[in-house]
Amino acid sequence: MDVKIDILTLFPEMFDIFNYSIIGRAISKDILQINTFDIREFTRDKHRKVDDYPYGGGAGMVMAAQPIVDCIRKVKCQNDGKVIYLGPRGKTFNQSMAKELSKESEMIFLCGHYEGIDERVYKYVDTEISIGDFVITGGEMACIPIVDSICRMIPGVLAKSESYMEESFYNGSLEYPQYTRPECFEGDNVPEVLLSGHHENIKKWRRMKSLVITKNRRPDLFEKLKLSTEDKKFMDLYEKNI
Incomplete structure (x- = not known):
């Protein structure tokens, strides 16, 4: 193209x-x-x-x-x-x-x-x-x-479509936290779920973190999000434990 x-x-x-x-x-x-x-x-x-x-x-x-x-x-x-x-x-x-x-x-x-x-x-x-x-x-x-x-969104510009699909704002929410090596930096460890190799759990963790960050930092964006049943259950639990 x-x-x-x-x-x-x-x-x-x-x-x-x-x-x-x-x-x-x-x-x-x-x-x-x-x-x-x-x-x-x-x-x-x-x-x-x-x-x-x-x-x-x-x-x-x-x-x-x-x-x-x-x-x-x-x-x-x-x-x-x-x-x-x-x-x-x-x-x-x-x-x-x-x-x-x-x-x-x-x-x-x-x-x-x-x-x-x-x-x-x-x-x-x-x-x-x-x-x-x-x-x-x-x-x-x-x-x-x-x-x-x-x-950035023109086919072929980025190596993978996921590169922009998971970025902040693409789906209306802010991006989840990212980590790279070393596994421990100044006593601060990478979350265990990211080291587990369990792709489904990693996907869920990232979604939940994205929702929490968006709600706390850009409530205007959060109000516009279409939450799934699972999203709503998580956010209800998050609100109760704040």
Whole structure:
């Protein structure tokens, strides 16, 4: 499966991070294509300006429509995917969105900067995504974790599907505790169940630990979980013994 992701940005060098680790390996295997397009290359301004003062006054600068729209049009000639703008008005990104977007074969991400983009650019945008209710320097900062999260779930990117299926948030809960060698570190031992080799017991232990951690640290997530009969029995017992 070959997935194409094109990123429109003022700072293409920021995305060199995708040349490393898991995503880098997927690119080298031709599972992924991640391309960057410098919006400055599309400006008609002789000084390569891509921003200007906002009409009506106000602090900061606004990215102009012309270079962004021309860049989108160019990329659209080779990418039929949705144009996704990283901005504050969008829905907050989560694992469910990552799952859905990982099914797309082509995507275009637009990174805003300064005080945002000219409102007239929005007619070329299919959807807007935010990473939360806080201010960051530019869309590049949001684009990197979003693209990484999406790519991890594309078939072939990770060695095993279980690698992401058991991670925090994939099924709505936080991940269970993990241990590695040595078996005893500064008097703190690895739980015996993990050394038992009994896969069913290990699976149950991990599920129970995941539920407890989620309830204690992210009660908002816990409230949304669909608990099995066994889950409910365990949590009832846990509550009685707190």
